[in-house]
Amino acid sequence: MVLEIVGWTLVIALFIIGMIGTVYPVLPSVVAIYFAFFVYGWFFTFDRYDVWFWIIQTLIVVVLVVADYLVGAYGTKKFGGSRLAIILSVVGLIVGPWVIPAFGLILGPLIGAVAAELIQGRDVNSALRVGWGTVLGLFASAVVKIILQLAMIGIWIFWITWIGIQ
Incomplete structure (x- = not known):
């Protein structure tokens, strides 16, 4: 009973x-969700998974x-951003939350993209436009991640409750 509680707690925590x-x-978003499948297997059973489960989840x-x-990257490029803007926006995405805890997730990529464009000699308005595109791309990327990760969890629930027991 205790191991079951620990197992479910870990699976839910990873989700x-x-x-x-x-x-x-x-935080390792998709890795945490994928690892939760293994935690479930270790605490309960791997018998409910088959090769198709792993193929589908790995493909996702x-x-x-x-x-x-x-x-x-598309958001940055669509608004005229350079390769350097993409690189510095990713650096800003990683560093931003640590430097500016409350707003770093948005300001980090924005500042990175704008700085890259200014370094390359673009005017302030163009640089800000690229920064805006980077933020829009970031939000679009988050929406895609949320949808796909919820799909992973939904498929897992379906698999262990319906497919895996047949």
Whole structure:
């Protein structure tokens, strides 16, 4: 009974960490959710999983990782941003929450993209436009992550309650 409580607590905690990680990039969002599947297997059973479960979930992870980068970069590029703007916006995304705890998630990428464009000699209005595109890309990326991670959790619930017991 105690091990069951510990197992479910860990699975749920990993799901929560994963969902929080969609908006707080320092947390390993999709990795936490994927790891929760293993925790469930270790505490309860791996028998409910088959090869199709792992193929589907791994495919979603790959799509999520690729989409996360591409959607964010697309927002920067769509608004005229350079490769340096993409790189510095990612640096800002990682460093921002640590430097400016309350607003760093938004301001970090914005400042990174704007700084990159100013370094490359763009005017302030163009740089701010690229920064705005970066923030929009960040939000679009978060929405994609939330949808795909909820799909992963939903598929897992469906699998262990319906598919895995047949």
